[in-house]
Amino acid sequence: MPKTQQAPAPSASPSALAGVRVLDLSRVLAGPWATQTLGDLGAEILKIEKPGVGDDTRSWGPPFLTDAHGGQSDAAYYTCANRNKASLTLDFTTPEGSEILRALIPHHDVLVENFKTGGLAKYGLDYDSVAKLNPKLVYCSITGFGQTGPYAPRAGYDYLVQAAGGLMSVTGQADGTPGAEPLKVGVAVADLFTGLYATIAILAALRHAEATGQGQHIDMALLDCQTAVLANQAANYLVSGQAPKRLGNAHPNIAPYQVFPSADGHIVLAVGNDGQWQQFCAAAGQPDLARDPRYQTNAQRVANRDSLIASLLPIMAGRTTSGWIVLLEQAGVPCGPINTIDHVFQDPQVIARQMQQDLTRPDGTPIPTVANPIKMSVTPPRARRAPPALGADSEAELKSLLGLSDAQIEGLRAKGII
Known part of the structure; x- marks a missing residue:
């Protein structure tokens, strides 16, 4: 078994994003990857999840976690993108639930969502509506194809975008060789790249908001990001006019x-x-x-x-x-x-760089995670919270942010709103 690194205890070193609060309305990977990165850098992330169900990836197994009592818990997939977050279950499709979410918005600096284009407008949670509640808010929308253009209404998934965005056309064995066909990458890179570009955009927008008091709407599209990271292959086409082809494990511009x-x-x-x-x-x-x-x-x-x-x-x-x-x-x-x-996790270099960190939920459930790869000398990323159980922080967050009483919280729970 590989050696593991227990997450370090909170230290006196400052966090780069200390004091930044993020409402995370995203699910699956691209949005959660962005918000986890912000959380690693010190932001407080409040993940909003559907009562009784939560993020889709909680059920995307096997494998599943084993909780402290030996029972089945969340899927491993969920744990890869939800460290350093609190979980609040809230059905904001109901009038009462949407009002609670709207009441939370003035307490936050950033909102991240990945609903279909225009999908939140009917709940009064689109950018134009919530900007009236918090003009300084940085509002990041992540979709498959963006807020504009002929494909804007379409649902977008990583696999489809790897195909439509050209990546699969240059991945796989060359035509005429055994096993030749377009292939997707073994991890959801369109989602991951979009999550990282979203993080960059959010940080830039936060700096602008802090300087001017003006928030803005960030429009991130998986297809845009996949097109951007074609990098040298895109440049090869734009310069030569020839579409690159699959070369298996060979490089189009270097040999051997x-x-x-x-x-x-x-x-x-x-x-x-x-x-x-x-x-x-x-x-x-x-x-x-x-x-x-x-x-x-x-x-x-x-x-x-x-x-x-x-x-x-x-x-x-x-x-x-x-x-x-x-x-x-x-x-x-x-x-x-x-x-x-x-x-990989037995490699001495990976061990030396502490790329595995073991976290533990308050109930004792152990969760091994991959550490944030960013190394900073003054404000390093820190794993402060294990990926939360569904709704683990609902009561605490509603009390601390909105001042709700025990009776009010129990009433919301009885109605299925939280």
Whole structure:
């Protein structure tokens, strides 16, 4: 089993977003990823969930957590994006519930939601309505296709956006090779990138609001973000006019930069420049390759990729993965193993960087989580709260923020509003 890092006890170091309060009306991944990041940086996140049901991902298992009493709890999926949050169950589709939510808005600096375009207007919770309650509010809407354009009314899902946004067209084995077909990435990267871009936008809007007192509406779309992170592949098309194609594990602009079979598995060889190519040839004992005029520059190696790879395949198969890593690291040539996820968390570098943190709910339920990767010398992210049980903080939040009495809270619970 990998070594784990218990979340550190709260320290005296300040939090970058201390004092910022966020209403989180989002579900699944893109919105929760953004709000978890804000929470890690010190913001207080109040997650609004449907009574009795909660975030969709609470049921997206197996696997499920085992609670302190040995029973089944939330799905592991839910825990990946809901650290450092309080959970308030509230049915804001009812008039009384929407009034409670509207009463909470002046107490918050940010609202994040991922309902269909226009979906909150009927409850008086759209941006134009709530801006009247809190002009300084930063209101972030996350949808599949944005608030404008012909696709705005459509529901958007990561898988569909990876397809429509071009990512699947450049992911997978090349046409004409075994198993050739467009493939999605193994995690929901359109959601995750949108969550991170949303975080950046929220931080910029908060700075503006603090300076001017003026909030604003942030319109984040999965398709926009997926298009943006096509990065060099998009630039390749815009410059050449040619749509990039799938290359399997090869790189469109660099060679050799791909997976090779080794004597006992596979290895990633990542030769990023001409100097590294010469270092590779010397370490591998291949002076003829080093002198070959077809492979002197990266542009030549890309143009002659097929013959280059054909020459390298038997060479790379002549050593074990670990043997190549030892040899090439000494030569300064980037390379590495292809770890399964269990090996990732056993990797000494991952352990040294404390990328697993174990949290515990107040009821004793243990929850292993992946730590925030941001390292800051003065205001580091902190895991202050385990992902909350559904409605765990309803009573406390309604009392502290709205001053509701025990009797009022019990009345709301009896009506199914909380």
